[in-house]
Amino acid sequence: MSSKSELKKLSEESLTRQPEEVFDIICKLGEGSYGSVYKxxxxxxxxxxxxxxxxxxxxxxxxxxxISIMQQCDSHYVVKYYGSYFKNTDLWIVMEYCGAGSVSDIMLTTQKDFE
Incomplete structure (x- = not known):
């Protein structure tokens, strides 16, 4: 892969390696409903x-x-799923990075109430 190519999904070879060999964690983005999210x-x-x-x-x-929903959806409106790892006592779910943040972040930023 060239350094400018877009990842479609993780290769079988990547999925058999330790996640630290495949990724560099940049920073913690926050806490989600089920766990922590990292860039x-x-x-x-x-x-x-x-x-x-x-x-x-x-x-x-x-x-x-x-995960099943993300795998089945091919839409610009749904976060892309690239693969998963089990590491110690955690499941690592690798997905598209959305720089604007969560839906609640966007709602706070735009001060819109979508109810």
Whole structure:
């Protein structure tokens, strides 16, 4: 891969390695409903991604449902899913980085009430 290519999904080879070998964690973005979200760099492509780290003692059925929906959607309006890792007691979900933040962040910034 060239340094300017866009990642479509993680390769089988990448998924068999330790996540620290594949990504550099840049910073913590915040806490989500199920875990912490980090901004990360995919070393091979140079692409910035988001990684949600979810403790495996969380409701995995909900997490599996979230992953399944992301995998099935090919839309500019849904965050892209690239792959997952189990690391110690966490599930790492690798997905598209959205620089504008969460929907609630955008609502606060624009001061709109979408109800």
């Amino acid at each position: 990360a760099l995919h070393k091979e492509s140079g692409q910035v991604l988001a990684i949600k780290q979810v403790p495996v003692d969380t409701d995995l059925q909900e997490i599996i449902k979230e």
